[in-house]
Amino acid sequence: MTHEPVMLNEVLDFVKKNSHSRILDGTLGLGGYSEGFLKNFPDSFVLGLDRDQQAINFARERLKIFGERFAAVHKNFGELENIPNIKSFDVYAFDLGVSNMQITTPERGFSFQNDGPLDMRMNPDDESLLTAREVLQRCDERELAKIFWDYGEEKFSRQIAAAIKKSRKPLNTTSDLVNLIRETLPQPVQRKMGTHPARRVFQALRIYVNNETQELENLLKTLGNFHHDALIIFVSYHSIEDRLVKKNFREWQNENKGKILTRHPLTPTEFEISQNYRARSAKLRAFFIIRY
Numbered sequence: 315m316t317h318e319p320v321m322l323n324e325v326l327d328f329v330k331k332n333s334h335s336r337i338l339d340g341t342l343g344l345g346g347y348s349e350g351f352l353k354n355f356p357d358s359f360v361l362g363l364d365r366d367q368q369a370i371n372f373a374r375e376r377l378k379i380f381g382e383r384f385a386a387v388h389k390n391f392g393e394l395e396n397i398p399n400i401k402s403f404d405v406y407a408f409d410l411g412v413s414n415m416q417i418t419t420p421e422r423g424f425s426f427q428n429d430g431p432l433d434m435r436m437n438p439d440d441e442s443l444l445t446a447r448e449v450l451q452r453c454d455e456r457e458l459a460k461i462f463w464d465y466g467e468e469k470f471s472r473q474i475a476a477a478i479k480k481s482r483k484p485l486n487t488t489s490d491l492v493n494l495i496r497e498t499l500p501q502p503v504q505r506k507m508g509t510h511p512a513r514r515v516f517q518a519l520r521i522y523v524n525n526e527t528q529e530l531e532n533l534l535k536t537l538g539n540f541h542h543d544a545l546i547i548f549v550s551y552h553s554i555e556d557r558l559v560k561k562n563f564r565e566w567q568n569e570n571k572g573k574i575l576t577r578h579p580l581t582p583t584e585f586e587i588s589q590n591y592r593a594r595s596a597k598l599r600a601f602f603i604i605r606y
């Protein structure tokens with residue numbers, strides 16, 4: 315498994331300039347950020363959260379060399395307020411979206427490049443989540459088109475939704491869906507896309523399946539009620555997420571809760587993008603809550 319934490323240097327720079335004895339890594343993933351914190355700030359304690367048990371197991375094993383300086387909990391950041399002592403941290407960092415492990419494990423069903431069941435749940439133990447296959451079955455054509463447009467900005471959202479509903483073949487696997495999208499999009503369009511024809515639909519389904527926008531809203535609501543000195547950092551990959559973070563930071567600043575540290579979002583260097591394709595759409599925003 316490769317670890318290429320996105321914009322880690324920029325994240326570390328913000329943390330370095332502020333108190334950082336207790337750091338919350340709210341999206342542990344493969345543990346890339348947590349490892350960066352533990353190595354660079356030898357007096358810190360880091361708590362990692364992830365809604366994916368596989369990520370927790372993987373990062374725990376990888377970071378066990380740090381002993382009691384690191385702990386990991388299987389939690390959804392949308393329920394942050396239920397974590398004991400959650401207000402005792404100096405830094406709260408969130409690197410949104412999917413991890414490399416989720417994408418590269420075909421059985422999880424996130425990947426349009428490998429065949430697997432159409433699942434996409436980040437937490438398969440969460441009974442409230444439908445799989446991507448169930449979403450395709452249960453939503454009607456209009457709902458599907460809206461999902462593909464809202465969360466994927468897919469221009470052919472209506473055509474793809476119609477093809478899904480008309481399909482005689484059951485859509486059980488990622489390949490079934492990729493093939494249907496390939497058959498639906500006009501060939502010249504596919505040639506000009508410069509990206510995989512199924513990328514947008516897969517992204518949209520993943521965001522919908524995991525209720526990602528709502529979880530982010532819940533998280534921002536909790537953070538917005540904090541009253542202690544705290545650095546908050548978000549790295550997001552999608553305009554919906556970035557807009558939500560930006561809007562909340564603006565509101566907090568207008569309410570005199572603290573200050574925005576990034577007037578414009580930071581983006582990765584050309585070099586990082588050349589090394590790590592996933593970094594290309596990243597946007598980093600930071601806020602400092604001042605005790606009130």
Ligand SMILES: C[S@@+](CC[C@H](N)C(=O)[O-])C[C@H]1O[C@@H](n2cnc3c(N)ncnc32)[C@H](O)[C@@H]1O
Binds near residue numbers: 365414
């Ligand atoms: C981009 S990865 C994080 C990568 C990590 N920064 C690293 O360097 O290895 C995002 C992680 O956040 C987790 N995640 C997404 N939404 C979450 C939520 N609502 N609560 C907790 N974890 C979440 C995903 O399961 C995934 O493991």
